[in-house]
Amino acid sequence: MTPFGIRKRLKGLMGDAAKPDVTSYELVFVLPDGSEQKVKTEARYTLAMASQFLPSPIATGCPDGQCGQCVVEVLDGTGIAAISDSERKVMDKWHKTPDPKRRLACHARVEGSGARVRVFSLFDYDSVRGT
Ligand code: FES
Numbered sequence: 209m210t211p212f213g214i215r216k217r218l219k220g221l222m223g224d225a226a227k228p229d230v231t232s233y234e235l236v237f238v239l240p241d242g243s244e245q246k247v248k249t250e251a252r253y254t255l256a257m258a259s260q261f262l263p264s265p266i267a268t269g270c271p272d273g274q275c276g277q278c279v280v281e282v283l284d285g286t287g288i289a290a291i292s293d294s295e296r297k298v299m300d301k302w303h304k305t306p307d308p309k310r311r312l313a314c315h316a317r318v319e320g321s322g323a324r325v326r327v328f329s330l331f332d333y334d335s336v337r338g339t
Contacts, residue, residue: 276302287320
């Protein structure tokens with residue numbers, strides 16, 4: 209028993225969030241050069257987070273999901289959560305022509321296997337290194 213029952217109190221506050229969800233799903237990214245890359249990612253990761261398993265991740269432009277730069281095309285939406293109100297607001301702001309296949313990689317969450325996603329822009333490590 210810890211002093212003041214701190215473990216029990218924390219567990220009560222955290223509920224199921226204290227248990228990590230380690231379910232993994234597979235999806236395919238179609239890269240700008242046309243090649244395809246299958247990745248395994250964890251449940252509830254966004255497409256941007258899942259792209260960390262690519263040689264270069266999806267290019268993002270902001271830390272708070274407001275810039276609209278990380279747009280991707282969902283070729284098969286199997287296993288991708290429905291668009292949220294906050295994602296729709298950002299899409300409406302930056303992408304005037306509505307296209308239901310276009311999603312924001314930093315908002316769209318992975319909920320299952322089977323998605324195919326076309327990536328338009330990858331992070332350019334060389335531009336950061338100055339090479
Ligand atoms: S990185 Fe800015 S909206 Fe996704």
